[in-house]
Amino acid sequence: MAQPRTIALDAMGGDHGPGVVIPGAALSLERYPDQSFIFFGNEAEIAPLLDASPALAARARVVHTAQVVAMDEKPSQALRRGKGSSMWLALEAVQKGEAHAAISAGNTGALMAMSKLILRPMPGIERPAIAALWPTITAECIVLDVGANIGATARQLTDFALMGAAMARALFHVERPSVGLLNVGVEEIKGAEEVKEAHALLKGAGELPLDYRGFIEGDEIGQGKVDVVVVEGFAGNIALKTAEGTARQIGQYLKDAMMRTTLSRLGALLAKGGFRVLKEKMDPRRVNGGTFLGLNGIAVKSHGGTDALGFASAVDLGYEMAESGLLERLASDLEAFHHRLGSVSPASN
């Protein structure tokens, strides 16, 4: 069994492949020097990049494969044809215990399908979820599911709560992360029965490894009201994309407003230190990486179009999660919770 510090990298994933993956890993290694890496992909492309980064080369090995999952390949196609691809091999390294996290900037749908197939859902988990790190006024929170599935039963939502709490514990170092269920505010509205049922389950479940805070609304995510926001994948994906779009939109407004007059241009110039801080705050690369939760292994998806800085964030995330022993703790939390809900997890032993 490898140390929980070996990261498997799909070197060919994303719009830029090794040109971003290798320098990204090098950046992450500066922050966490005890990492080792296995790069899966075209050795001829990887080797010269590694040569340029001796510190990284000293802690890396390369497993050659010429097979690559295309960015526009359909998940079902990728499953049929992707065996032996750089993405497949990275996930397999985690499954075999040779690495503790796999990182890919490749095709999201394919990565999700392969992750499920290779890493398998944890005992008792019906549905893995994709968790996103979401910047807030105070720090960051975790939102899940942001698009692994559409719709979720009450039971699946409560599993998301435990999965998100485990991730928050690993990343934010709080023992009992606060959790909210995303809901709409209007009272007595018909529907969303699953959300109401999940609320009842979480309230009634007795001692939980999280601090359940009840319902929250969309405008409270960014306020940092809770560490973990639970929602089914359709609304979660739309919320995430809408927040990204709104941030870009306001960035555009701001730019236009500052270019309006000579005075405002001068002011913007003087305030450019402030604007730089703002830009950093809003930089999507800082929180790059969606994580597949609920599988027997850690798989992190980086944005396909990201640069080395963004890819490094995704590597950091995989490392921090592997390091924290998140999966072992989550497995036991889930088992205890399912047991208490009266349905012993089928694979418990």
Next chain:
Amino acid sequence: MAQPRTIALDAMGGDHGPGVVIPGAALSLERYPDQSFIFFGNEAEIAPLLDASPALAARARVVHTAQVVAMDEKPSQALRRGKGSSMWLALEAVQKGEAHAAISAGNTGALMAMSKLILRPMPGIERPAIAALWPTITAECIVLDVGANIGATARQLTDFALMGAAMARALFHVERPSVGLLNVGVEEIKGAEEVKEAHALLKGAGELPLDYRGFIEGDEIGQGKVDVVVVEGFAGNIALKTAEGTARQIGQYLKDAMMRTTLSRLGALLAKGGFRVLKEKMDPRRVNGGTFLGLNGIAVKSHGGTDALGFASAVDLGYEMAESGLLERLASDLEAFHHRLGSVSPASN
């Protein structure tokens, strides 16, 4: 029958009641001087405010009622006890043809329930929707449903498309507004069958009074990619609230960033004209007002906590929609569409 310029106002609704409703109506009258108003509420409170605004008083009458729907009343309660309240009477004025639009800053759930009961859904409409005006980089778009109901069938989503297009035609003065269905991007994801079916219906329906553009994602709403964004009410409400929250969050980042150093504070001072423009762009009062679509009459909900400027926007909205003959056109569009779908609307004649 009144001219399509008489607006019925729930003078007691919202956090501030007549203190915001009367000056708000006065502001809207400056923009649209051919309006008349009927104020429903406590005459003793309304009269002195009208006295202060002679131009408004000349075009207004007051219908006294002491009954008010409380902001925290449950919709079912409001329905039982709210008959004769200022909210009820305003809606009834529309139903009787004495006014062409009702505006209230009161309890959303109660207003929705009462609107449905008093104005009744249009022939063939299973579900009314709440439409919101959403600021975009280019101008504004309409998003619906933002919370009248949770979930929607394919047929209901296509009705939303027609309803939103009718509103866009009235407000944006385009004959064939562009319409997108909000969806998540991942291919082959399970679920959202209704969205896919609605897509097929809209594509296959032949000549429509709108320009159907297919799926759009959450980050494209604010880019102004389409005039009308169609989504079921749970995800729609969460998207709207998330965008509002993100805008506030970035406003906070910006403020903090500008206060960081003496230089940035000085810069911000010089650029304050630019910041004012930005603030106006982001001002939620500019697009205040959710509209209930799909009823036999126009009912506009203003934010409860808004000021006179915000309330005036809601009055403008009601006026513009009444003026445009939106409902008559929508009724015939819906009938033609339902007919083409093979299910003649039950009340067609």
